Amino acid sequence: MRLFHLFVLFWGTLGAYVPATAQPWLPETGMPIGVYYYPEHWPEAQWGRDIQRMAELGFSFTHFAEFAWSRLEPVEGQYDFAWLDSCVTMAAEAGLKVIMCTPSPTPPAWLTEKHPEILVVAQDGRSQQHGTRLHAAYNHPAYQHYVEKIVTRMAERYGQDARIWGWQLDNEPHYSSLYDYSPWQEKQFRHWLRQRYGQIDSLNRAWGTAFWSQDYNHFDQIHLPNPDRGANPHALVDFRRFSAEEVAAGLAFQARVLRRHISDQQWITTNFAYYKFLPSVDPFLSREDLDFASHTMYLTSQFLDDAGDALSHRLGSGLELSFSQDLARSVDGETGIMELQPGQINWGRFNPQPLPGAVRMWLWHAYGLGDRFACAYRFRQPLFGGEQTHYGIMMTDGVTVQRGGTEYMQAIEEIGGLPPRPAAQMPLAHAGRRTALWWDQTSMLDMEVHPHHAGWNSWSVLYTYYSSLKRLGAPVDLVIAGDQLDPKVHPFLVVPAAIRVDAGTLAAWRAYAEAGGHLILTARTGTKDAHGHLWEARQQEPIWDLIGAEIEYFDHLPAEHPGQIRLGEASYPWHIWGDVLRPQAGTEVLATHADQFYAGAAAATTRRLGKGSVSYLGLVSDGGELEYQLLRGRFLAAGAEVMDLPPYVFVNWRSGYWVAVNYTAEAYDLPLSRGANLLHGDRVLPPAGVTVWTADR
Numbered sequence: 155m156r157l158f159h160l161f162v163l164f165w166g167t168l169g170a171y172v173p174a175t176a177q178p179w180l181p182e183t184g185m186p187i188g189v190y191y192y193p194e195h196w197p198e199a200q201w202g203r204d205i206q207r208m209a210e211l212g213f214s215f216t217h218f219a220e221f222a223w224s225r226l227e228p229v230e231g232q233y234d235f236a237w238l239d240s241c242v243t244m245a246a247e248a249g250l251k252v253i254m255c256t257p258s259p260t261p262p263a264w265l266t267e268k269h270p271e272i273l274v275v276a277q278d279g280r281s282q283q284h285g286t287r288l289h290a291a292y293n294h295p296a297y298q299h300y301v302e303k304i305v306t307r308m309a310e311r312y313g314q315d316a317r318i319w320g321w322q323l324d325n326e327p328h329y330s331s332l333y334d335y336s337p338w339q340e341k342q343f344r345h346w347l348r349q350r351y352g353q354i355d356s357l358n359r360a361w362g363t364a365f366w367s368q369d370y371n372h373f374d375q376i377h378l379p380n381p382d383r384g385a386n387p388h389a390l391v392d393f394r395r396f397s398a399e400e401v402a403a404g405l406a407f408q409a410r411v412l413r414r415h416i417s418d419q420q421w422i423t424t425n426f427a428y429y430k431f432l433p434s435v436d437p438f439l440s441r442e443d444l445d446f447a448s449h450t451m452y453l454t455s456q457f458l459d460d461a462g463d464a465l466s467h468r469l470g471s472g473l474e475l476s477f478s479q480d481l482a483r484s485v486d487g488e489t490g491i492m493e494l495q496p497g498q499i500n501w502g503r504f505n506p507q508p509l510p511g512a513v514r515m516w517l518w519h520a521y522g523l524g525d526r527f528a529c530a531y532r533f534r535q536p537l538f539g540g541e542q543t544h545y546g547i548m549m550t551d552g553v554t555v556q557r558g559g560t561e562y563m564q565a566i567e568e569i570g571g572l573p574p575r576p577a578a579q580m581p582l583a584h585a586g587r588r589t590a591l592w593w594d595q596t597s598m599l600d601m602e603v604h605p606h607h608a609g610w611n612s613w614s615v616l617y618t619y620y621s622s623l624k625r626l627g628a629p630v631d632l633v634i635a636g637d638q639l640d641p642k643v644h645p646f647l648v649v650p651a652a653i654r655v656d657a658g659t660l661a662a663w664r665a666y667a668e669a670g671g672h673l674i675l676t677a678r679t680g681t682k683d684a685h686g687h688l689w690e691a692r693q694q695e696p697i698w699d700l701i702g703a704e705i706e707y708f709d710h711l712p713a714e715h716p717g718q719i720r721l722g723e724a725s726y727p728w729h730i731w732g733d734v735l736r737p738q739a740g741t742e743v744l745a746t747h748a749d750q751f752y753a754g755a756a757a758a759t760t761r762r763l764g765k766g767s768v769s770y771l772g773l774v775s776d777g778g779e780l781e782y783q784l785l786r787g788r789f790l791a792a793g794a795e796v797m798d799l800p801p802y803v804f805v806n807w808r809s810g811y812w813v814a815v816n817y818t819a820e821a822y823d824l825p826l827s828r829g830a831n832l833l834h835g836d837r838v839l840p841p842a843g844v845t846v847w848t849a850d851r
């Protein structure tokens with residue numbers, strides 16, 4: 155009998171894990187679906203018709219004002235809210251709630267004309283100009299002065315208005331050129347460094363300025379580091395951390411302004427596009443300022459990791475939708491998807507039509523992942539501007555629903571029709587594989603600066619582990635340093651390439667394993683200290699005691715001459731990273747090098763520690779199948795049940811419902827138990843298919 159089969163059978167007989175409580179603002183059950191509307195793009199005479207139509211199609215909320223600053227304050231100090239008031243009234247009359255958005259990404263022409271010093275400067279030294287978006291420095295006082303004024307006006311007007319559900323700050327926060335190289339930012343960076351290091355000598359030590367005669371006499375000698383000119387790597391990491399902190403400070407500033415005026419019934423979020431703008435933005439820095447982080451995802455942009463088969467361009471990247479949800483949810487415990495495409499987009503490498511059924515599948519996937527709401531981007535396809543060929547729910551005539559729009563309607567009906575199952579609790583087998591995934595953005599930045607092998611890509615290392623966890627069927631939460639690590643909540647903790655560690659983190663990992671957790675560390679973890687310096691010790695020596703092995707050295711190979719690592723009877727090719735390990739007494743070897751001059755040496759090990767275990771996987775294999783098999787082995791050894799799903803087939807459990815979706819070109823035969831009660835779809839899950847079932851017999 156398949157293990158998947160087993161856990162379905164056992165549901166309800168072994169007790170249950172109780173998930174954390176939801177945010178009070180978001181619905182406990184279902185997933186309300188809304189849609190973006192830009193009244194300023196359409197004749198006033200059409201607003202009522204359009205808003206009414208949204209309600210008739212089943213949408214339950216709409217989203218206004220995101221980029222409308224020039225229509226809300228056309229001239230400095232002269233405000234016009236009449237048009238927005240009418241639209242809020244029309245929405246309420248149609249029964250739609252409103253998400254109100256602050257218009258900060260698009261300062262009006264009068265503002266940047268008056269204060270050109272707020273404009274972001276790209277790495278080539280050219281200043282952004284009016285006519286784009288996200289082109290002002292989040293931290294510039296002149297910009298903040300005007301942001302405060304417009305946000306205050308909006309908050310005074312709508313902050314106590316029960317028709318407004320909540321607030322979105324800005325839009326996909328980031329600098330239009332990812333980093334701002336303006337003279338203003340240089341000044342701010344120096345200030346940030348002064349705060350951080352106090353004395354110039356401390357900075358000199360942290361940046362290792364003895365190297366290449368880089369010593370500074372004072373902070374004013376420091377310029378923004380240019381990655382194309384062989385800049386100091388420590389300076390580069392600091393500049394990127396600084397930038398992320400400044401974006402977060404800009405969001406915190408707006409949240410403070412809003413909170414002075416809004417009711418505690420309204421929430422504040424922003425919509426992070428992790429896949430486009432990290433590492434220049436760190437959602438976890440906004441944990442205290444937002445009620446929850448929301449996320450956006452355009453699955454067919456062709457920039458994302460996907461199954462790479464004949465239908466991937468039409469089905470999109472389910473892996474990245476999944477990761478985006480897990481990341482955003484882990485910031486504050488809940489999330490919703492703020493932007494989801496209803497059809498073709500306009501800015502991908504190329505922009506294919508989604509496969510019929512794909513749009514519905516994305517919505518079901520979002521539901522299964524736990525999104526508390528979903529919002530279609532956008533209601534009408536624009537007739538002008540930078541996104542002319544971007545589909546909306548409606549076609550260019552404004553009245554015909556396009557195919558993806560009908561799929562939204564289908565999903566609205568299906569998801570809305572699920573009876574609540576308030577007593578349902580996460581099945582024990584599912585809770586038994588719940589995994590914490592370590593998220594350390596500074597380590598990612600460090601390895602971006604120091605990939606050390608042309609083939610090294612921290613994202614693909616992360617996705618190899620994330621995708622493996624999803625194949626095992628594991629629910630995943632991201633954790634950051636300082637988060638509580640509880641083996642009863644997360645029996646597994648996977649740490650992909652956390653190159654920088656400090657004593658506190660090492661102690662927390664040890665305590666987690668001793669208390670019964672299964673800790674899995676991967677290659678490069680613990681190579682450097684918190685400043686990004688190698689330890690004055692042997693390679694990764696500070697983790698030797700924890701993993702129960704010495705790491706003698708690592709090797710790299712050219713792609714055309716891969717090495718082989720043996721696991722059981724099988725061999726797996728690798729070329730990007732291979733550690734050579736020497737296990738201590740009591741440590742078990744999991745995988746060994748099959749060739750090279752170190753043939754027979756360990757590449758992966760495991761040891762018991764207290765009530766738990768610590769494994770070290772010192773490799774990056776070609777294709778990631780070795781990592782999957784090693785993780786699978788650790789899960790089974792710890793007594794967890796695994797699903798063994800093919801890559802890009804996802805199964806999630808939410809509020810009493812199992813939801814399976816298929817992002818591959820092959821049909822997949824779900825190993826359901828006979829007791830499974832199918833609500834949608836079938837045992838055979840076709841491409842773009844959705845199967846929903848309950849299984850409490």
Ligand code: GAL
Pocket residue numbers: 325326427450452493499500531541544
């Ligand atoms: C998003 C952005 C939206 C819109 C959309 C088009 O990244 O947040 O404002 O531009 O892309 O796909």
